[in-house]
Amino acid sequence: MSKKKAAKPVSKKAAKPAAKKAVKAAGSSSKSLLVENRVFKPSADFVKKARISSMAQYQKMHAESLKNPDKFFGREAKELSWSRPFKKVLDWKCPNAKWFVGGQLNVSVNCLDRHLDGPRKTKAAIIWEGEPGEKRVITYQQLHRDVCRFANVLKRHKVKKGDRVVIYMPMVPEAAVAMLACTRIGAMHSVVFGGFSAESIKDRVTDCGATMVITADGGYRRGAVVALKKNVDDALKGGDTPVKSVIVLRRTGQDVHIEEGRDYWWHRELEYVDAKCPAVAMDSEAPLFILYTSGSTGKPKGILHTTGGYLLHAYMTSKYVFDLRDDDVYWCTADIGWVTGHSYMVYGPLAMGATSLMYEGAPNWPENDRFWRIIEEYGVTVFYTAPTAIRAFMKWGDEWLKKHDLSSLRLLGTVGEPINPEAWMWYHNQVGGGRCPIVDTWWQTETGGHMITPIPGAIPTKPGTATLPFFGVDAAVVDDLGKEVGKDEQGKLVIRKPWPSMLRGIWGDKDRYQKTYWSDFKGWYFAGDGARRDKDGYFWIIGRIDDVLNVAGHRLGTAEVESALVSHAAVAEAAVVGRPDELKGQGVVCFVTVKEGVKTSRDLSEELKKHVRKVIGPVATPDEIRFAAALPKTRSGKIMRRLLKQIASGETLKGDTTTLEDINVIAALAAASGED
Ligand code: PRX
Numbered sequence: 001m002s003k004k005k006a007a008k009p010v011s012k013k014a015a016k017p018a019a020k021k022a023v024k025a026a027g028s029s030s031k032s033l034l035v036e037n038r039v040f041k042p043s044a045d046f047v048k049k050a051r052i053s054s055m056a057q058y059q060k061m062h063a064e065s066l067k068n069p070d071k072f073f074g075r076e077a078k079e080l081s082w083s084r085p086f087k088k089v090l091d092w093k094c095p096n097a098k099w100f101v102g103g104q105l106n107v108s109v110n111c112l113d114r115h116l117d118g119p120r121k122t123k124a125a126i127i128w129e130g131e132p133g134e135k136r137v138i139t140y141q142q143l144h145r146d147v148c149r150f151a152n153v154l155k156r157h158k159v160k161k162g163d164r165v166v167i168y169m170p171m172v173p174e175a176a177v178a179m180l181a182c183t184r185i186g187a188m189h190s191v192v193f194g195g196f197s198a199e200s201i202k203d204r205v206t207d208c209g210a211t212m213v214i215t216a217d218g219g220y221r222r223g224a225v226v227a228l229k230k231n232v233d234d235a236l237k238g239g240d241t242p243v244k245s246v247i248v249l250r251r252t253g254q255d256v257h258i259e260e261g262r263d264y265w266w267h268r269e270l271e272y273v274d275a276k277c278p279a280v281a282m283d284s285e286a287p288l289f290i291l292y293t294s295g296s297t298g299k300p301k302g303i304l305h306t307t308g309g310y311l312l313h314a315y316m317t318s319k320y321v322f323d324l325r326d327d328d329v330y331w332c333t334a335d336i337g338w339v340t341g342h343s344y345m346v347y348g349p350l351a352m353g354a355t356s357l358m359y360e361g362a363p364n365w366p367e368n369d370r371f372w373r374i375i376e377e378y379g380v381t382v383f384y385t386a387p388t389a390i391r392a393f394m395k396w397g398d399e400w401l402k403k404h405d406l407s408s409l410r411l412l413g414t415v416g417e418p419i420n421p422e423a424w425m426w427y428h429n430q431v432g433g434g435r436c437p438i439v440d441t442w443w444q445t446e447t448g449g450h451m452i453t454p455i456p457g458a459i460p461t462k463p464g465t466a467t468l469p470f471f472g473v474d475a476a477v478v479d480d481l482g483k484e485v486g487k488d489e490q491g492k493l494v495i496r497k498p499w500p501s502m503l504r505g506i507w508g509d510k511d512r513y514q515k516t517y518w519s520d521f522k523g524w525y526f527a528g529d530g531a532r533r534d535k536d537g538y539f540w541i542i543g544r545i546d547d548v549l550n551v552a553g554h555r556l557g558t559a560e561v562e563s564a565l566v567s568h569a570a571v572a573e574a575a576v577v578g579r580p581d582e583l584k585g586q587g588v589v590c591f592v593t594v595k596e597g598v599k600t601s602r603d604l605s606e607e608l609k610k611h612v613r614k615v616i617g618p619v620a621t622p623d624e625i626r627f628a629a630a631l632p633k634t635r636s637g638k639i640m641r642r643l644l645k646q647i648a649s650g651e652t653l654k655g656d657t658t659t660l661e662d663i664n665v666i667a668a669l670a671a672a673s674g675e676d
Pocket of ligand 1: 418442444466529550
């Protein structure tokens with residue numbers, strides 16, 4: 001463990017043991033939480049080397065970024081490589097933003113080519129470890145070559161600028177190669193998380209009109225092989241999708257079906273191409289990728305990001321929030337199928353010329369210390385993971401960490417959900433040895449990059465808060481009328497100005513874009529999260545206030561699970577709510593009424609869980625199915641979710657029930673034991 005000196009808490013309360021009491025708020029939906037009132041300043045050692053090293057410097061830069069975005073972002077954007085300079089920084093007609101108007105650039109050039117002229121040429125771009133234990137180090141020069149060759153494979157298959165390519169791959173370097181190759185020729189990628197089902201792939205392929213799918217025979221997860229190619233086969237069965245070719249990487253070596261004229265092995269295709277592939281100069285506002293995420297309807301939204309603004313924000317946050325330096329070994333544990341994997345495993349760190357570590361498998365394979373072994377072995381300096389993982393590590397016990405030297409770490413980060421102070425303190429003390437600042441980064445698929453986050457050398461942190469807005473982010477907490485709420489009052493989190501990496505739309509659904517994000521408050525982006533600000537102006541994120549759950553850091557629409565349930569022959573009606581879960585943040589509870597004549601049983605409950613897994617994927621597996629004779633509804637027929645949430649969490653029912661159509665329904669539900 002670390003021999004370096006621990007950072008000292010600075011508040012007056014620091015000398016006393018932290019005030020601890022069980023609460024349910026304080027920035028998390030999880031149950032047994034602590035309030036931790038201490039404030040943690042970065043150590044002098046950290047500050048000395050940090051790019052932004054004081055609150056005053058942060059405040060000055062933040063003020064300039066809001067007051068004079070043209071100047072601020074114009075200056076920052078010059079750090080990227082443009083093939084044609086932009087003429088105007090921002091053109092904003094709510095809800096449509098154009099950043100760096102007139103400029104042209106290529107993302108793969110910014111992530112690769114521009115590092116080849118100096119010492120970074122032979123530096124590790126990606127360090128990879130497979131779950132079974134293979135190791136690979138890929139230099140910038142090699143990655144460039146791999147990307148160029150694979151871009152030529154795409155061209156061979158007639159993929160061109162503006163086309164959509166779905167990537168459904170395990171966590172292997174080729175996933176990043178496939179993404180970067182798309183950007184090289186101006187094709188858009190849509191990465192689908194490897195834990196999603198065949199049906200989910202089909203929905204996405206169809207929605208975005210993909211002509212190619214890139215996949216692998218399989219991937220390793222907790223010692224087992226995930227049948228990726230089989231899922232793609234099932235998704236494309238019937239031939240009613242626009243997909244013309246499927247490129248298959250050989251990863252596990254298992255037998256897979258190869259459909260003549262449609263499926264091609266990755267390694268064979270490489271034999272036909274060379275390593276020269278000029279990059280296509282893309283307009284700054286050219287579409288870069290689509291990433292599907294859950295909303296409050298049954299249909300996932302294809303979030304659209306464009307080129308210049310997205311890349312700049314990923315680059316800038318990697319520079320200022322992770323404070324990446326040339327000698328860092330940076331590890332983001334997210335899967336490439338989520339936005340975190342896009343911005344902070346691939347685009348941000350590579351645009352910075354950093355070394356990005358990638359690990360294929362589970363944190364507890366073969367044993368609970370896999371992550372700590374990796375940190376020790378590669379000398380990881382910056383580590384970015386999710387609160388749900390931290391809570392699992394805590395549960396597994398400190399002895400797993402104690403076996404390893406984690407003293408290389410200098411900065412820690414979290415993302416995906418509110419972190420409960422107890423987990424924050426454990427992360428700080430046990431993983432960070434008390435010396436590493438923690439950046440708790442609040443953002444979303446839609447925002448493209450960090451929005452509210454500590455700047456580690458400048459902003460003192462408090463366990464459980466994402467602290468203050470990043471540059472260019474004008475965040476506020478408001479009531480339903482758009483008026484800022486008072487100190488410590490809860491309200492809705494809004495962003496009042498456009499920012500470079502904001503989503504540019506929902507693929508194929510202009511109205512939904514306007515309605516979902518820009519209609520609650522005229523001219524402002526509504527994030528769907530509740531929050532409060534404390535006396536120092538710090539933002540405490542409460543969590544989603546729409547019908548979206550956050551299960552182990554993954555977004556899941558209750559409507560998606562409901563529509564999966566009612567697609568089962570036995571189900572008449574379903575209502576899905578979240579309940580606090582110690583490990584996952586939220587668990588999925590389904591209230592189900594069955595059709596006439598169907599008998600409820602434990603078997604049926606298991607079958608419904610499996611059915612949801614099959615329709616959406618393992619991420620959506622319900623924790624509990626509760627059969628009910630009826631669901632509580634208002635007289636106008638609306639399901640009263642508020643009551644169901646209280647029942648699911650075992651709380652005493654609060655609030656108005658006078659609008660209920662049938663009060664007996666509630667009594668019956670509360671009495672029901674759940675599984676049968
Ligand atoms: O509720 C917020 C929560 O995750 C949501 C965004 O989910 P997704 O688009 O899947 O992106 C996750 C990775 C960026 C947000 O609306 N969330 C994310 N980060 C935090 C968070 N809640 C609290 N604190 C965070 N640091």
